[in-house]
Amino acid sequence: MTSPLxxxxxxxxxxxxxxxxxxxxxxxxxxxxxxxxxxxxxALNRSFNFGSIGLSLxxxxxxxxxxxxxxxxxxxxxxxxx
Numbered sequence: 001m002t003s004p005l006x007x008x009x010x011x012x013x014x015x016x017x018x019x020x021x022x023x024x025x026x027x028x029x030x031x032x033x034x035x036x037x038x039x040x041x042x043a044l045n046r047s048f049n050f051g052s053i054g055l056s057l058x059x060x061x062x063x064x065x066x067x068x069x070x071x072x073x074x075x076x077x078x079x080x081x082x
Contacts, residue, residue, distance in 0.1 A: 029043045
């Protein structure tokens with residue numbers, strides 16, 4: 001069994017690691033060479049680790065529109081069923 005002091009130290013160390021990770025990601029996304037939207041999207045991909053398929057899905061407008069229309073059709077079908 002760990003003492004409350006040891007748990008507090010462990011939580012403090014974990015919070016410091018999370019803060020450092022967030023600062024690194026923010027620094028990477030705010031870099032001056034990230035001026036184009038595509039570069040910002042690539043930085044977001046590295047931060048959240050979407051992978052190449054996720055990144056290609058995010059950049060294609062037609063896939064966004066298809067997903068939105070699919071959600072709208074499902075909503076309409078659900079609303080008619082009630």
